[in-house]
Amino acid sequence: MTGVDSTVSLIESYNPLLHEVQHDPYPYYRAFREAGVGVHHQLMPESAAATKTDNHLVAGKTTEFWSVFGYADVLRVVQDPVVFRSGQGPGPERALAPNGVGALIWADPPNHRIQRGLANKAFSPRRVHALEGRIREIAHEFADRFAARGQGDLQAEFADRVPGTINTELLGIRAEDQPKYHAWVLAWVDAFAGDEAAQQRALDASLDFFGYFTELIGARRQILADGGELPDDLLSALITAEVEGQRFDDLTLMLILQVxxxxxxxTxxxxIGGAIHLLCQHPEQLELxxxxxxLLPNTVEEILRHQSPVQSMFRNTSAPATIAGVDIPADAKVRLVFGAANRDPAVFDRPDDFDITRDLRQLRGQLGFGGGIHACLGAGMARRMLAIALxxxxxxxxxxxxxxxxxxVRGDNLIVRRLKHLPMEWSR
Structure with missing residues (x-):
């Protein structure tokens, strides 16, 4: 088969909803680039487009969406929250926010501006810096459990545990409830473009989550009412944050926490798991x-560029728009493919090569954390956690x-690129 035939075949067979495509989407992205195709139209199967009237996560059917691949085009979309809005949710489904306005990545201005201002207070550089010692301590605590064995599943035993432990501590979740917390996350992520069963699991997880945090937030608010002192953690910071005389109400606070x-x-x-896997697939880079x-800062940015744990995110058009010569109607779902944009040769030399010696200034332009008003709020913390874990x-x-x-074993879906199991060996 010639190169041209191969490119055409990949384009014609591309369906981002298929697990085999999610497992390795990069040959498809390369085929689209080589063919000069910047936008791909995808019809949703009836099973994926279906919804339940009692599921607050999904308000209506999505029958189609458009995927945007080029760096400049993705950047244009994230920097235009007027035409490319977020209020229908970050997935292909048409979400209906319980509070009427959404939360952070699925909220639009002006509500987003107030929410972001409040949340920024909780994610201050001081708080992130203060956490570094605890992140390192937790990473070594988990390493203590398996280092002497000479083998282990570093995704399940390390990559999943370090951020999970930090986040549950920050949010006041009891240590014994960490498995519950992890189950919530898996259910929510699997619901994106999932079937009815996956969406029902996500709804059940949300109900359990809301019940849990209703109790937790209520207890914190009672402490305040009694004149007591709150624990110095992220949950307390979110409860007490104030911008322009506004604070989070309980429902919006819980939606923010869910995000x-x-x-x-x-992610x-x-x-973390993807970084370990990628380095071991490139032993010369690991040895470096x-x-x-x-080289750790370069490595973190190159991993985010090359692997893009958040592969894509959705917007919805408020008006007709033209992207890369393709006309997209109003009220369309548009998929921003960060994983493809981060391998655009117009921006990154040798984009498919993994190279931790790339210029850090150029790497800082990677879109692994999104961009515009919805750029990842916890990017600084995620960078530090990834660097300390490595x-x-x-x-x-x-x-x-x-x-x-x-x-x-991979556990990829339409939104997130990740591993489920990563069996490794090392010298004892």
Missing amino acids: LITGGEE TSGG LYRDRS DTVLDRLPGLRLADPDAV
Whole structure:
């Protein structure tokens, strides 16, 4: 088969809803680039477009969406929240916000501006810096459990556990409830473009989550009413944050927490596991990093660019728009494919190569955290967590290598790129 035939075949067979495509989407992105196709139209099957009237996560059917691949085009969309709005949710479904306005990544101005201002107070640089010692401590605590074995599942035993533990501590979730917390996140992420059963699991998880945090927030508010002192954590900061005389009401606060939990858990744990996997697939890069830890900042940015744990996010058009020569109607769902934009050769030289020595200034332009008004609120914390996790692995697990490449299990979906299992070996 010629290169041209191969490109045409990949384009014709592209369906981002299929797990085999999500497993390795990059050949498809490359085929679209080589063919000069910047936007791809996707029809939704009836099973994926279906919805339930009692599911607050889905307000109506989505029968089609448009995927945008080029860096400049994706950047244009994220920087135009007037035409490309977020109020119908970050997935292909047409979400209906319980509070009427949404929360952060699925809220539009002016509500988004107030929410972002309130949340920014909780994610201050001081708070992120203060957490560094605790992140490192937790990373070593988990490494203590398996380092002497010489083998283990670093996704399940490390990548999932470090961010999960940090986030639950920040939010006042009891240690014994961490499995419950992780189950919420998995259910919410799997619901994006999922079937009715997946959406029902997400609804059940949301109801459990709302019940849990109704009790937790109520207890914190009672402490305030009694004149007591709140714990110094993220939940307290969100409860007490004030901008322009406004604070979060309980419902909006819980929707904000839902966004922060999903983004802080699934994408960060996916980034850590993906980073370890990627480095071991490129042993020369791993050896460079073993020898020179000053390359950690470059490594973090290159991993975010090359793997893009958040592969895509959706907007909805408030008016007709033309992107890369393709006319898109009003009220359309538009998918911003960060994973494709981060491998655009117009911006990144040798885009499919993994190279931790790339210029850091150029790498800072990667869109792994999105952009515009909806750029990831916890990007600073995620960067530090990823860097500390990698530093700990390099310190504690010499001679790191894949135990069995065929035993690596992916758990990708339309939105998130991540592993479920990562069996590794190292020198004891």
